[in-house]
Amino acid sequence: MGRLCPGLSPYAARVTNDTTRAIPGATAGADPPEGDGAPRPPWLRRAALRVREAAAGAWAITLLLLADLVTVLGAGAIWLALGGDPAVVGVTAAALLAFAAAMLPLIARRGPDGQPPLWPPFVLVVIPLAVLAVGVPALGTWMFLDSRPVDVTRRVTLDGTPPLVNGDTVVATMRTDDPRSRLTIAFDVAPHDLAAPVCVPTVGLTVTSEAGPGRDQVRKGVPGDEFTFVLGRGARKVELSVLLEAEAGCEVNLSVASAYLDD
Numbered sequence: 001m002g003r004l005c006p007g008l009s010p011y012a013a014r015v016t017n018d019t020t021r022a023i024p025g026a027t028a029g030a031d032p033p034e035g036d037g038a039p040r041p042p043w044l045r046r047a048a049l050r051v052r053e054a055a056a057g058a059w060a061i062t063l064l065l066l067a068d069l070v071t072v073l074g075a076g077a078i079w080l081a082l083g084g085d086p087a088v089v090g091v092t093a094a095a096l097l098a099f100a101a102a103m104l105p106l107i108a109r110r111g112p113d114g115q116p117p118l119w120p121p122f123v124l125v126v127i128p129l130a131v132l133a134v135g136v137p138a139l140g141t142w143m144f145l146d147s148r149p150v151d152v153t154r155r156v157t158l159d160g161t162p163p164l165v166n167g168d169t170v171v172a173t174m175r176t177d178d179p180r181s182r183l184t185i186a187f188d189v190a191p192h193d194l195a196a197p198v199c200v201p202t203v204g205l206t207v208t209s210e211a212g213p214g215r216d217q218v219r220k221g222v223p224g225d226e227f228t229f230v231l232g233r234g235a236r237k238v239e240l241s242v243l244l245e246a247e248a249g250c251e252v253n254l255s256v257a258s259a260y261l262d263d
Helices: 004-022 043-054 058-081 086-107 119-147
Strands: 156-158 169-175 182-191 204-209 218-221 226-230 237-245 252-262
Touching: 058 086, 058 119, 086 119, 156 252, 169 252, 182 204, 182 237, 218 226, 237 252
Parallel strands: none
Antiparallel strands: 156 169, 169 237, 182 226, 182 252, 204 218, 204 237
16 A cells, blocks of 8 residues: 555646646636737727726726716717707716716626626726717817808898899898808899890999998999908898999899808
């Protein structure tokens, strides 16, 4: 019997050594090592692991929650200021904040391996990033479109009845739901009677603004010239009087060649 023990010891040593080499430093329930021979976890899980490690302290979670509040509420305020539906803005902001708040109780829990949960800290990072990823391009697009001139040629109405002769005044009125600070407008004049002698080249126009903060601005020119008027911010109605100056007996028709609003 004394000789059997030395015979069994090499086999037992091999089993012990093989087991130790198979799982060096491994503990039950821990994440598998990421050595050269171990398969790498998916990129999303790797990102969540990095966030969990970075958010290990209470101060990090506090900063994440503060970032969520600032990003969501700030984006909602900008959305509302740009004309968003208050109900849609409120529901969206409340849903995002409630989802972030629901993660907080889960963060305090510990799994079987003693580690904090993986995904709640990751969600607190993703929410503000998602808001910024959607909101910044949308805001840039809105700013680009808002900086472009708005064509309002077809919105201008003239109350004059042709034919028009020297000394006649026509009132041009324009309403818009997209107010800008300046209006640039050009008028066109055509002969009323094509068989009559041509007198269009001698026609002059005096255009005066009649309403709003920029009233009493006077511009003089000829048909085809662009007249620019400063309207002031928020002007939704523009009213201009157009005084016709022409030769005696000259009869013409007046129309709007172009009109656009810009800043």
